[in-house]
Structure formats: C-alpha cells, structure tokens
Amino acid sequence: MFMSWVQMLLFVSLLFPTSVQSEIRHYSFTVVLKNTTRLCATKPIVTVNGKFPGPTLYAREDDNVLVNVTNLIKDNVTIHWHGVKQLRTGWSDGPAYITQCPIQPGRSYLYNFTLTGQRGTLLWHAHISWLRSTMHGAIVILPKKGVPYPFPKPDKQKVIVLGEWWKSDAEAVINEALQTGLAPNVSDGHTINGHTGPVPNCSYGGAYNLHVENGKTYLLRVINAALNDELFFKIAGHDLTVVEVDAAYTKPFKTDTLFLGPGQTTTALLTTDRGIGKYVIAISPFMDTVVSVDTFTGTGYLIYNNTLPSIPTTMTTMPPVNATWKTLVFAESLRSLNSKQYPANVPLTVDHSLLFTIGVGIDPCATCSNGSRAVAAINNITFDMPTIAILEAHYYGIKGVFTDDFPGKPLMPYDYTGVQPTNLQTMHGTRVYRLAYNSTVELVIQGNSMLAPESHPTHLHGFNFFAVGRGLGNFNPAKDPKKYNLVDPVERNTISVPTAGWTAIRFRADNPGVWFFHCHLEVHTTWGLKMAFLVENGKGPDESVVPPPRDLPQC
Ligand code: C2O
Numbered sequence: 381m382f383m384s385w386v387q388m389l390l391f392v393s394l395l396f397p398t399s400v401q402s403e404i405r406h407y408s409f410t411v412v413l414k415n416t417t418r419l420c421a422t423k424p425i426v427t428v429n430g431k432f433p434g435p436t437l438y439a440r441e442d443d444n445v446l447v448n449v450t451n452l453i454k455d456n457v458t459i460h461w462h463g464v465k466q467l468r469t470g471w472s473d474g475p476a477y478i479t480q481c482p483i484q485p486g487r488s489y490l491y492n493f494t495l496t497g498q499r500g501t502l503l504w505h506a507h508i509s510w511l512r513s514t515m516h517g518a519i520v521i522l523p524k525k526g527v528p529y530p531f532p533k534p535d536k537q538k539v540i541v542l543g544e545w546w547k548s549d550a551e552a553v554i555n556e557a558l559q560t561g562l563a564p565n566v567s568d569g570h571t572i573n574g575h576t577g578p579v580p581n582c583s584y585g586g587a588y589n590l591h592v593e594n595g596k597t598y599l600l601r602v603i604n605a606a607l608n609d610e611l612f613f614k615i616a617g618h619d620l621t622v623v624e625v626d627a628a629y630t631k632p633f634k635t636d637t638l639f640l641g642p643g644q645t646t647t648a649l650l651t652t653d654r655g656i657g658k659y660v661i662a663i664s665p666f667m668d669t670v671v672s673v674d675t676f677t678g679t680g681y682l683i684y685n686n687t688l689p690s691i692p693t694t695m696t697t698m699p700p701v702n703a704t705w706k707t708l709v710f711a712e713s714l715r716s717l718n719s720k721q722y723p724a725n726v727p728l729t730v731d732h733s734l735l736f737t738i739g740v741g742i743d744p745c746a747t748c749s750n751g752s753r754a755v756a757a758i759n760n761i762t763f764d765m766p767t768i769a770i771l772e773a774h775y776y777g778i779k780g781v782f783t784d785d786f787p788g789k790p791l792m793p794y795d796y797t798g799v800q801p802t803n804l805q806t807m808h809g810t811r812v813y814r815l816a817y818n819s820t821v822e823l824v825i826q827g828n829s830m831l832a833p834e835s836h837p838t839h840l841h842g843f844n845f846f847a848v849g850r851g852l853g854n855f856n857p858a859k860d861p862k863k864y865n866l867v868d869p870v871e872r873n874t875i876s877v878p879t880a881g882w883t884a885i886r887f888r889a890d891n892p893g894v895w896f897f898h899c900h901l902e903v904h905t906t907w908g909l910k911m912a913f914l915v916e917n918g919k920g921p922d923e924s925v926v927p928p929p930r931d932l933p934q935c
Contacts, residue, residue, distance in 0.1 A: 401525045402442035402494075407435070409449045411457050411515065420547045420568070420582040425514040426453055426506075432574045433541040433605065434504070434517030441499045441524045447491040449483060455551070456482030460507035461493065461519060462643055463626055463873040466842055468926050469493045470771050470893030473841055476508035478896045478912055479771040481935035489933050498844075499523045500627035501601035501645040503541070510902055513550035516605040517541065521627055530717060531623045531632055534599035534649060538590060542613065542640070542663050543571040544606040544674065547582075554906060561745045561753025563672075564903055570606065570663050570678030577679030588680030590661065598650040599623075604640035607902040609665040609673060610837060610876065612706070613638040613646075615682055616659040616696035620648035622714070626872035628844060629717035637699060639666065639710040641837025643874040643900035656684045657691055664698040666707055668879050669834050675701055707835070707876065711850065714870040726846045726866050727820035727886045734788045734813070734821065735855065737796050738836055738877065738899060738909055739828035742804040754831075755907050756899065757806040759790050762908030766810050768935045770912055771894040775925060786811035786911055796828040797853050797880040804830055811911065815889040817918030822848075824855045825875075826882045833880035836904065842895035842915070844871045845887035852881040860884070874900055889915045892925050 413424040416432060428434035439445050451457045460474030472491040473479040483489045499521045506515035518539045523529060544567040546553055557564035569576040577587035592598060600620065604611050614637050621632050624647040638646050661680040667673040677698055699706045716724035736758045743762070745753035755762045766773070766781045773781035786809075794801060815821065823845075825838055846869040849860055864884065877883045898910035917924035 402444065404444045404446060405439045407437055407447040409447055411449065411451045411453050413453055426511055428515055428517065432514055433543065434515060436518040436520060436539055437504060438520050439495055440522045441495055444494045448488055449491060450488040451483045451485055454485050455511065456484055456508060457511060458482050458507045459491065459504055461504050463502035464493055465496060465498065465891060466493050467496050467891055468924065470925060471928050471932055474507045475841065475896045477765045477769055479894060480769050481933045482508055483933050487933060489931055490929065492929065495521050498627040500624040501603060501647045502627050503603045503605055503645060505605060510550045510554045510607060513544065513607050518601060518603055520601060530629055530719060530722065531649065532597060535596040537599040537601065540600055540602045541573055542604050542606060542611055544609055545569040545571050545576060561748030561750065563754060566672055567674040569676055572661060572663060572678055572680040575680060579676060590680065590682045591685060592652045592682060593685050594652050594655050596652050598652065599647060600650050601647050602638060602640065603645045604642050606642050610641040610835060611663045611665055612699050613640065613663050614696050614698060615661050616694045617654055618650055618659065620650055622646055622648045625714060625870065626874065628871040629722050630870060631715040631717055633713045635710065635713065637706060639707050641874060641876045641900060643837060643839050652684065654684065656687050658683050658687055658693045660693060660696050662696055662698055665701060666703065668702040668704045669832050671832055671834055673701065711876065716868045716871050718868040724846065724868050724871060726848065726869060727888050728866060729820060730822040731819040732788065732815065732821045734823045735790065735826060736823060737790050737826045737828045740831040740907065741806040742831065743806060755806050756904045756909035758909060758911050759787050760806050761811060762806040762808050763910040764808050764810050770812065774894055774914060775928065782810045782812050784812050784814045784914060786813040788813065795854065796826050797833065800829055812914040813911065815913055815915045817889065817892055817916050817923055819889045821889060822884060822886050824882055824884045825877045826855050827877045827880055829880055835879045836877045836899045837874050837901065838877055839874040839900040840895065840897050842891045842893060843887045844873055845885040846871050847875050847883060848886050849884040850878060850882065852878060855882040891915060892917045892923060
C-alpha cells in the first residue's frame with residue numbers, strides 16, 4: 381500500500397515528534413524614572429517598567445527573543461544582554477558606540493536575538509555610562525522542552541539580583557569623577573533584589589525575605605549586577621551546591637560561600653533542611669588591595685514557613701574583605717560539566733596567542749584637581765569611544781572610526797607585577813584586533829601593578845571562553861601552559877583576573893561581528909580598560925553578520 385505525501389508526512393511526524401519547539405518571546409521594556417523610597421529618602425531612579433531590579437526575561441534554549449525598548453528618559457540608553465552569544469546578531473548586543481548608536485529620548489529599538497546553545501542564568505543591563513546601576517535584571521534560559529537539568533530537579537526557583545546603591549544619583553557620581561580626574565565615590569550600600577537591609581544613618585525600605593518550605597530543593601539564580609564590587613554571598617547555616625555559572629553547566633560542588641564579580645552569575649541548589657528559623661543572607665565586597673571599597677554588608681533573610689518572630693535569627697560571618705584565598709578556592713572548584721551531552725569544546729590548537737596587560741594609569745589633565753586624571757588601559761592603550769558604532773563602520777566600510785592595529789602583545793614589555801614604573805601615562809586610540817572567522821584565540825590577561833594591582837572581572841561579548849589557566853605574578857610562557865586544564869576548564873563570559881596575577885582563556889572566533897572586551901568594574905570601563913575584537917565574516921550568509929535592522933538607532 382502506498383501512502384500519499386500527506387499521509388507520509390503525518391506518519392513521519394508521528395515517528396519523530398517535532399523537535400522544533402522554539403518559541404518567540406515578546407517583551408516590552410520602557411525606560412522610565414521612578415521614585416523610590418528604598419534607601420535614604422525618596423529619589424527618582426532610572427528603571428525598566430518602573431521596577432528595580434527590572435523584569436526577569438524568561439525563555440528556553442533556542443527561543444527567539446524580541447525586546448522592544450522605548451526610552452522615556454532624558455538620557456540616551458542601550459541594553460546589553462550580558463552573556464547572550466548573539467550569533468551573527470551583533471546589532472542586538474547593546475554596548476553603546478561599539479555595536480549600536482544609543483536609543484535617543486523618545487525613541488524605540490527592537491532587540492532581536494536567539495538563545496543558541498546556552499541554558500542557565502544571565503543578566504541584562506544598560507550599557508552606556510553608569511545607567512546600569514539601576515537598569516538591570518535577570519535572564520533565565522530554561523532547557524528545551526522535555527530536556528532535564530543535569531542535576532536533581534529543583535522544587536522551586538528563585539532569582540537573586542545583587543546590586544550596589546548610591547545615595548546620590550550614580551550619573552552625578554561618575555560625571556563628577558570625570559571632571560576632577562579622581563576615583564568616583566564608592567557606593568553607600570549593597571542590595572539584594574533591590575533591598576539593602578539595615579544601613580547606618582538611613583531609613584530603608586526593608587530587607588529581602590526569601591520564604592521557604594522545609595525539606596525542599598531550591599534553585600537559586602544569583603546575579604552580581606553591582607557596578608564596581610566583586611561580592612561574597614552567603615546564607616547562614618546552609619551550604620550551596622553550584623551547578624552552573626554564566627549559563628554553562630558545571631560539575632556540582634558544595635560551598636558555604638559564592639564569589640561573583642560584576643557581570644557573573646552562579647546558579648546553585650539549596651536544600652532547606654533546618655526545619656524552622658530565620659537565617660541571614662549576606663553579601664559583602666572583596667578587595668585585596670589599597671583601593672577603597674564600600675565595605676557595608678547587605679543583608680536579607682531566609683525564613684522557614686511557620687517560624688515565629690520570637691525565634692532568634694541565625695547570623696553568619698562573612699569572609700574578610702581581603703580574603704584572596706577564598707576567591708582562589710572558589711575559582712579552582714569551578715569545572716565544566718564536560719558530559720557527553722554538554723562537552724567542553726576547548727580549542728586545542730591556537731591561531732592567535734595574545735598577551736593583554738590590564739591596569740590603571742595616570743594621564744596629565746590641566747583642568748583636573750591634581751593636574752592629572754586616572755585612566756585605565758589594555759597593553760597601555762586607553763580606549764577612546766568613537767562617535768558612531770564600530771560595527772556600523774565595519775559593516776558599511778566607513779573610514780576613520782577605528783583602526784585595526786590593536787597590539788596582540790605589550791609594545792614595551794616590563795616586569796608587569798614588579799615595582800611600579802616611573803611613567804604611568806597611557807597611549808590613546810580606538811583600535812580593534814582583527815580575527816578571521818573560526819580562528820582560535822588564546823588570550824593571557826595579565827594584571828599589572830602600574831598604579832595599584834587589583835582584581836579585574838573581565839568580560840568578553842559575543843562568546844563563551846574557557847578559563848584554562850591562572851596564576852599569581854607574571855605569566856611564564858615557558859612553564860605555565862604546561863599546567864593548563866584543557867579537559868574541563870570552566871566555561872564563562874566574565875572571569876576574575878587575580879590581583880597582580882594572570883588568567884588564560886581560549887575561545888573560537890565563530891561569531892562574526894565586533895565584540896567588546898572590558899573590565900566589568902564600571903569605573904575601569906569608564907577609564908578606558910576596554911577594546912574590541914573584530915571577527916570577519918566566513919563563507920556565505922550563515923557565517924556572516926546579519927543585515928542591520930531598519931530601526932537601528934542613528935547617532
Ligand atoms: Cu555586562 Cu560590556 O557588559
């Protein structure tokens with residue numbers, strides 16, 4: 381008996397239930413000023429849809445996400461989907477003047493991207509000036525329908541967004557710093573889902589309360605959306621099992637403390653097995669150098685149902701602010717899951733072997749307070765922002781916007797972590813580093829001691845990378861690569877480069893476009909610790925940047 385085409389199709393679709401289950405997710409983000417009484421008097425803050433933190437974007441792996449952003453404030457805005465790979469869709473990546481001109485007041489722009497090969501927790505945030513201090517929120521990428529987590533199924537999920545708060549307007553803080561040439565004021569508090577908990581000399585809007593049921597497993601999606609502070613996160617009386625970072629699964633490991641730099645995410649399982657009680661949730665900063673930091677611990681509470689107010693709260697001790705060892709142990713414990721289903725595809729050969737030194741310097745400035753101003757640089761080049769987007773200049777072949785001579789190695793090698801050099805001045809430029817499609821890159825990010833050595837959470841747009849090695853002091857090209865982990869190194873988009881130390885990452889340049897690379901401490905981004913990789917198109921449309929959308933903002 382022969383089947384008709386229709387019967388055949390029906391038959392085949394019964395045998396192979398459709399694997400295309402991806403959906404289109406529509407979101408509408410309106411940028412508005414909103415009064416808040418959360419901390420120290422009522423003041424307007426910049427928000428998305430009037431919320432702080434902003435709305436959580438939920439989707440599944442492979443979904444197409446459409447976010448229409450309308451700007452109703454007086455400043456230019458952009459939004460970056462931090463950690464979303466944006467395969468060929470750089471126009472939707474978001475960093476102002478790198479991939480797009482900002483959305484001007486009164487205008488809208490539709491971000492359009494697909495979540496390919498990623499699952500877990502990420503964040504979105506404004507990517508212009510310091511607006512991300514209050515304009516940020518979570519991205520939750522659930523596994524495809526019918527695909528289980530590679531860990532025990534949690535009973536419930538909670539998003540926990542950590543932030544940093546200034547009593548005054550964060551835009552005023554950075555503008556003043558740029559005028560004086562000095563470091564900006566440190567923040568006045570740390571927030572957990574928008575609440576600080578008690579802060580001295582402040583009236584406040586309460587603490588974050590996480591109400592839980594006994595005997596359950598919670599999946600906590602923790603996001604560090606702070607501007608300038610790397611943070612420790614702890615829940616009194618409870619261990620956490622880390623299962624994923626930066627939307628890539630890890631080998632599960634148990635810890636009492638999480639450590640996250642700005643831009644990093646950690647998803648962990650929490651078992652509620654204490655029966656009853658109120659337990660402090662605390663976040664505190666890490667800073668193991670002379671740079672000043674907001675040392676105030678932000679607090680919230682984990683509260684078991686049926687806990688009477690008379691039951692005393694269980695406190696916790698946070699690691700000291702300079703607990704370097706704690707950060708190193710945490711980093712060492714992170715390994716890619718590297719299972720059959722989720723292999724760690726570490727590039728084993730390297731086409732481009734790069735060494736970037738990163739740090740802070742001092743440039744002359746006649747109008748500044750001390751006749752000088754703080755700057756930051758990669759390979760001693762302070763990045764000057766262009767006035768139109770580099771991706772546009774690249775796509776349309778517009779000359780004079782950038783040069784492609786970013787040095788792959790320091791121009792003048794010196795003892796990077798040794799005695800401070802006498803000349804702290806940097807060069808300036810808008811330079812990119814050019815990569816052929818699908819070439820492989822090893823990048824050693826070397827912290828330097830130019831002004832003060834400091835831990836730098838460094839972020840690459842457009843890719844995940846593997847953190848294959850790290851160490852203290854100067855990277856040794858003869859010895860250190862022998863100790864690389866090329867089997868199950870952690871895969872992420874933001875990595876801490878230890879104070880006066882180095883981190884080696886590897887990635888494959890399989891995403892054409894222009895991809896920002898910068899320290900995710902916003903103060904260092906502002907000062908110029910940034911550059912971009914330009915990845916050329918490969919063959920045909922599937923390996924090329926998609927054409928720009930018609931509503932792409934103009935400068
Ligand atoms: Cu989360 Cu370029 O940033």
